[in-house]
Amino acid sequence: MRRVFGSLSLVLGLGSLVACGDDETATGGGGSGGGGGAPPACDVEKRAEDEAQAPAIHTPRWAFRPWISKDISTGEDTRSFVDGFHERDIPVGVVVLDSPWETNYNTFVPNPERYPDFGEMVADLRAEDIRVVLWTTQMINVSSYDLEPTGDVYMGPSPDYEPAAACGYFVNENRTFAWWKGTGSAVDFFNPDARAFWHRLQDPLFDMGVSGFKLDFGESYVDELPIRSAEGEKTLQEYSEAYYEDFYRYGSARAPADEFVTMVRPYDKSYQFEGRFFARPEHAPVAWVGDNRRDYIGMEDALDHIFRSAEAGYVVVGSDLGGYLDRDDKDLTQDIPLDAGVFMRWTALSSMTPFMQLHGRANLEPWTFPEEPELVTDTYRYWAKLHDELVPFFDSVAIAQYDGGDVRMIRPVATETQWPDDWRYWLGDALLVVPVTDDTGVVDIEIPNDARYFALFDPAGTPIEPGTVLAGYDVSDPSRIPVFAREGAIIPMEIADAVTGFGTTASAGALTVLVYPAEEGLPFEVLDNDDALELSVSATTTPNGASLLLSAHPRTVILRVRIDAAPTAVEGEAGAIEQHASRESFDAAERGWFAEGGFVWIKLTPADSGIVSVE
Known part of the structure; x- marks a missing residue:
């Protein structure tokens, strides 16, 4: 009317x-x-x-x-x-x-x-x-x-x-x-x-x-x-x-x-x-x-x-x-x-x-x-x-x-004159996003030569070497676009359920952080709802795994750490952290770790600041 x-x-x-x-x-x-x-x-x-x-x-x-x-x-x-x-x-x-x-x-x-x-x-x-x-x-x-x-x-x-x-x-x-x-x-x-x-x-x-x-x-x-x-x-x-x-x-x-x-x-x-x-x-x-x-x-x-x-x-x-x-x-x-x-x-x-x-x-x-x-x-x-x-x-x-x-x-990623043929961009210098701008169903993706990358939605966490060209990459599924995590990326998230695959309902209330350790891992400062520092975290690769350094934090932190080989132990400054055999057991626990595909999940309490070693 x-x-x-x-x-x-x-x-x-x-x-x-x-x-x-x-x-x-x-x-x-x-x-x-x-x-x-x-x-x-x-x-x-x-x-x-x-x-x-x-x-x-x-x-x-x-x-x-x-x-x-x-x-x-x-x-x-x-x-x-x-x-x-x-x-x-x-x-x-x-x-x-x-x-x-x-x-x-x-x-x-x-x-x-x-x-x-x-x-x-x-x-x-x-x-x-x-x-x-x-x-x-x-x-x-x-x-x-x-x-x-x-x-x-x-x-x-x-x-x-x-x-x-x-x-x-x-x-x-x-x-x-x-x-x-x-x-x-x-x-x-x-x-x-x-x-x-x-x-x-x-x-x-x-x-x-x-x-x-x-x-x-x-x-x-x-x-x-x-x-x-x-x-x-x-x-x-x-x-x-x-x-x-x-x-x-x-x-x-x-x-x-x-x-x-x-x-x-x-x-x-x-x-x-x-x-x-x-x-x-x-x-x-x-x-x-x-x-x-x-x-x-x-x-x-x-x-x-x-x-x-x-x-x-x-x-x-x-x-x-x-x-x-x-x-x-x-x-x-x-x-x-x-x-x-x-x-x-x-x-x-x-x-x-x-x-x-x-x-x-x-x-x-x-x-x-x-x-x-x-x-x-x-x-x-x-x-x-x-x-x-x-x-x-x-x-x-x-x-x-x-x-x-x-x-x-x-x-x-590209210069302005190259954009019409290359719409790749980095998001927060952590994720490489590849927009799909046609219906051909395939695209050639050139991985930047600055670091190794990992397909964000790949549970195996398979590394892609710098400068690799992924020829004929399948993008036929219109509900997805390619996104890659850069080695060295630290990505804080608030997870409430299992829809995206980065946690479960047990993740609600905790701070989840995706971690991709690098040879020279730089610290990332995570801010809380009031824009005050909640957590500073850095992650470097070691010959046997990874070493993480966490500041004091006020709530449970769940780390999803990308690793090259299955870990045998995870240790905090207070000693060994308990391994869990299943996701269900890990979710139910107050503290612990659980290996899944190319990642290790680590749950830490507010008492677990300092160095965390993955071996």
Whole structure:
């Protein structure tokens, strides 16, 4: 059903937060304005947070969990969406409410018909450890529309347009610009009063517990350049960076600690726009390359943009898995068919990036996929769980890179000119990921010559020598892509069940660490939920096995150590550690070790710090 809105922002008491005396400076008509009798001057409430400095770049740990999103939804549909994942044992960490969710573009007022009891919904989801992030742009409209058949109808301008225009809170003397949600003016982020006005509109959302904003590229439609602001002329790039910085600065100051993100574009080239960077890396806690078509061409575009962004210093980067667009972004008359193979391979790829989000114009749930819904759902479950299990790894790597360390979250193997023929990349300098970008079913994989590698999902742990070319490697199974662990890799995980094969239900509550000892093993620092050091671990090979060095740790640690030969003994600093004959016995024990294939599992208590020897 299509809905009509005039001044429904008054429902939540959010109408005009500023009144202006000079009505002749405003453009457009209608809206609630400031009511009857405006004061002689623009007066907006200001708070200390309005001018807070941007914090050092940081991504909250919860933002590494799987995200889900739909283009057009409702409160009831959102709850059902989440329930569908939970009923199928698929983890969800964040829900994005994309447009339309507001009473107009952009009021920041939840549509009371689409989202009744909005605050209650946010609180209920938060009680399930799920955050809510809201889509928006930097425009306030004089006229709005949704092109989608199930969108809304908006009568008149956004109620905050006239007072903002009268007070000079827009760039280019209130000029309006056409964009994909109507016609509006662009907020002047170089005007402190305009920023305060904009922040007051957002405040009720923070009070309701909203955890962030997905910031779309409405500024790309500001086509009168240079941009005239309160600080003088600015380039489009300067305006873009101010837009993203302001949301990051104010949200970080306004929300509780570690409870806010902005989701922004890093490098992007789509539709009619030339490629460029949008938010600066230091203002991009979560970066997504969006609006890719839902085929292998779109997947390669996403990889190209992810690689360019990673090379420029963006850390937490990903894409809309499966591709967002059902049309060619360069020719919107060309339909792009839905393909289960593309969707599953893109799901696997997204799992192996620090940001994983399901989002597309088709508003698909894995279990409603028209082709092979059971296989698609099983595939999505596997990779979503693996991504969720890797949260300690993503978080630890991100902080190490933010702190200036040598580690990189995403590091392309090839140079930029070679990318179209080589999409291999290292994840956290520990895993070699090989995206599959066609349906041929085979691929030649060149193992880098820097170390030995091990197929991550191979229980035998067979080593692959440096520089080996795996010719005709079988990738016919669309539910899997090749991933290899590098010798020297240390990968912390949180395991709750046996779905991915890296533990069992007995692993829940313990810290699991995949360990691939190297001749010169470097320490890896594992951070806890508060980003404090939980464990430092290093592992070196020895003539008879491996030697591990562990710092003190507050909880049980389960090590899965890759070894060349079956061990005969495992010893800690307090003496021999008991061997168990079966996985069941090992799971039931408080402490011990168990050999399986090319690995030895070692369970240690908090008392077991120091050297652990595998012989």
